[in-house]
Amino acid sequence: MAVAKYTFDLKTSGCGEVIDITPRVREFIQSSGLKDGIGCVILPGSTGVVTTIEYEPGVIQDLLDAMERTAPRGIPYAHDKAWGDGNGFSHVRSALYGASFSFPFSQGAPVLGTWQQIVFVECDNRPRTRRIVVHLVGE
Amino acid sequence: MAVAKYTFDLKTSGCGEVIDITPRVREFIQSSGLKDGIGCVILPGSTGVVTTIEYEPGVIQDLLDAMERTAPRGIPYAHDKAWGDGNGFSHVRSALYGASFSFPFSQGAPVLGTWQQIVFVECDNRPRTRRIVVHLVGE
Amino acid sequence: MAVAKYTFDLKTSGCGEVIDITPRVREFIQSSGLKDGIGCVILPGSTGVVTTIEYEPGVIQDLLDAMERTAPRGIPYAHDKAWGDGNGFSHVRSALYGASFSFPFSQGAPVLGTWQQIVFVECDNRPRTRRIVVHLVGE
Numbered sequence: 001m002a003v004a005k006y007t008f009d010l011k012t013s014g015c016g017e018v019i020d021i022t023p024r025v026r027e028f029i030q031s032s033g034l035k036d037g038i039g040c041v042i043l044p045g046s047t048g049v050v051t052t053i054e055y056e057p058g059v060i061q062d063l064l065d066a067m068e069r070t071a072p073r074g075i076p077y078a079h080d081k082a083w084g085d086g087n088g089f090s091h092v093r094s095a096l097y098g099a100s101f102s103f104p105f106s107q108g109a110p111v112l113g114t115w116q117q118i119v120f121v122e123c124d125n126r127p128r129t130r131r132i133v134v135h136l137v138g139e
Numbered sequence: 140m141a142v143a144k145y146t147f148d149l150k151t152s153g154c155g156e157v158i159d160i161t162p163r164v165r166e167f168i169q170s171s172g173l174k175d176g177i178g179c180v181i182l183p184g185s186t187g188v189v190t191t192i193e194y195e196p197g198v199i200q201d202l203l204d205a206m207e208r209t210a211p212r213g214i215p216y217a218h219d220k221a222w223g224d225g226n227g228f229s230h231v232r233s234a235l236y237g238a239s240f241s242f243p244f245s246q247g248a249p250v251l252g253t254w255q256q257i258v259f260v261e262c263d264n265r266p267r268t269r270r271i272v273v274h275l276v277g278e
Numbered sequence: 279m280a281v282a283k284y285t286f287d288l289k290t291s292g293c294g295e296v297i298d299i300t301p302r303v304r305e306f307i308q309s310s311g312l313k314d315g316i317g318c319v320i321l322p323g324s325t326g327v328v329t330t331i332e333y334e335p336g337v338i339q340d341l342l343d344a345m346e347r348t349a350p351r352g353i354p355y356a357h358d359k360a361w362g363d364g365n366g367f368s369h370v371r372s373a374l375y376g377a378s379f380s381f382p383f384s385q386g387a388p389v390l391g392t393w394q395q396i397v398f399v400e401c402d403n404r405p406r407t408r409r410i411v412v413h414l415v416g417e
Contacts, residue, residue: 001140001276001279003314003416005384036142038179038241038276038415040316040380045391046332053234054185058217059227066210066231071344078336088337092344095331099394102179102241102316102380104274106144111272113184116238133389135382137177137276137279137316137415138142140279140415175281177318177380177415192373193324197356198366205349205370241318241380243413245283250411252323255377276316276415277281 004032004136011129012122015073015090016064020055021132022117025103025110028134035108037138041118042100044133047090049121050101052112063121067093073125090123097121105138143171143275150268151261154212154229155203159194160271161256164242164249167273174247176277180257181239183272186229188260189240191251202260206232212264229262236260244277282310282414289407290400293351293368294342298333299410300395303381303388306412313386315416319396320378322411325368327399328379330390341399345371351403368401375399383416 006028010019025041041050053059070093077088101118104111110118120132145167149158164180180189192198209232216227240257243250249257259271284306288297303319319328331337348371355366379396382389388396398410 001142001417003279003316005314005382036144036274038142038177038274038316040241040382042382042389043391044389044394046330046394051234052185052238054218054230056218056221058219058221059230059234061217062227062231063234066235070209070348078339079332079334080336082334082336088340091332091337092340095329095337095341096344096375097235098237098376098379099330100380101237102239102318104144104179104181104272106272106274111181111183111274113182116183116185133382133384135314135316135384135389139140140281175283175413177281177316177413179380190373191324191377193357193369195357195360197358197360198369198373200356201349201366201370202373205374209348236374237376240376241378243283243318243320243411245411245413250320250322250413252321255322255324278279 001139006134007131009129009131014126015123017122018060019120020117021120025118025134029105029108032136034136034138036106037136039105039136040102041134047087047094047124049094049097052116053119054115055117087125090125093123140278145273146270148268148270153265154262156261157199158259159256160259164257168244168247171275173275173277175245176275178244178275179241180273186226186233186263188233188236191255192258193254194256226264229264232262279417284412285409287407287409292404293401295400296338297398298395299398303396303412307383307386310414312414312416314384315414317383317414318380319412325365325372325402327372327375330394331397332393333395365403368403371401
């Protein structure tokens with residue numbers, strides 16, 4: 001049993017960008033030498049989401065549309081009144097849909113469906129450089 | 140310390156079916172011989188949700204109603220225009236509410252409330268056979 | 279490799295109270311002696327949420343407002359018709375947004391952003407005493 005720790009950086013163009021990070025997660029599992037266990041991906045930050053989705057443009061747009069229904073951009077946010085950075089909706093999306101994602105891995109690969117990718121959903125209202133952290137615990 | 144890996148299959152009737160999978164999770168922990176640790180349940184697929192709920196018909200209906208508000212069936216989805224399978228809403232529900240669920244286990248049982256069950260929420264628009272994967276890491 | 283298990287209690291005033299539990303999680307990691315691994319926080323109960331947010335009053339209000347849009351208090355719930363405890367909305371919020379949260383920890387501290395805290399969101403419609411459980415797996 002061991003822990004393997006990885007980080008990588010992403011440059012995003014701001015809210016609406018959804019990035020497939022599955023290839024990085026696969027690489028990390030392979031380079032760890034671990035075969036079986038549990039992994040956890042987190043954005044250490046409060047304006048992004050980590051989840052899974054079929055990585056195709058249509059459903060990505062549909063996901064963003066749904067977030068627009070639950071935490072729309074064009075309404076008043078108390079966060080914006082206090083801090084003036086205009087990204088209250090970004091914080092709310094992250095708190096609702098989660099900045100971390102956990103998954104089993106088996107035989108040196110994440111357990112995912114064929115049409116299921118681990119993605120980082122940028123929710124902030126400006127381009128960001130993001131550090132993503134992946135920990136693996138297993139054997 | 141060890142990893143224990145389990146899979147099981149579910150037959151679902153399509154969107155609206157919510158299945159209590161806590162008994163299976165309990166069995167797996169017992170048969171692993173592990174007492175304490177962390178477990179992770181995942182649907183390897185992009186049109187279902189794993190979460191917890193009090194498993195009674197009223198609140199299950201309420202959950203489905205809430206999903207209908209945030210990702211309704213009767214609106215246009217870009218996914219459906221591109222792929223024609225009519226389950227854009229299913230993908231969106233899975234991405235928003237999560238295909239995996241993690242939990243602590245202690246003294247050979249999952250740490251859950253008395254009225255709290257781990258459930259698989261079928262979101263797809265047709266009957267599916269689902270493989271669910273459960274990994275346990277602990278001692 | 280080892281597992282460390284912790285519990286602590288919270289008194290809440292009911293729906294709308296959001297409590298920063300990061301200090302407790304930090305203490306537990308330090309007292310465990312573990313440096314690197316994965317942690318999991320759960321509410322063993324079906325009417326609360328564990329997530330991360332920038333812990334400032336504005337965005338907390340914004341989060342509560344968003345939950346009010348997706349699982350409002352003033353609408354009929356099947357759960358309430360059956361059980362009469364008036365907290366159908368609380369159950370739905372917990373099922374949608376999650377009663378558990380997982381995170382990596384590194385060098386004896388949770389991997390979080392500077393403005394990101396782990397919080398318990400009380401969703402029930404009355405004051406509660408809550409037991410929160412934190413498990414750590416690592417080395």
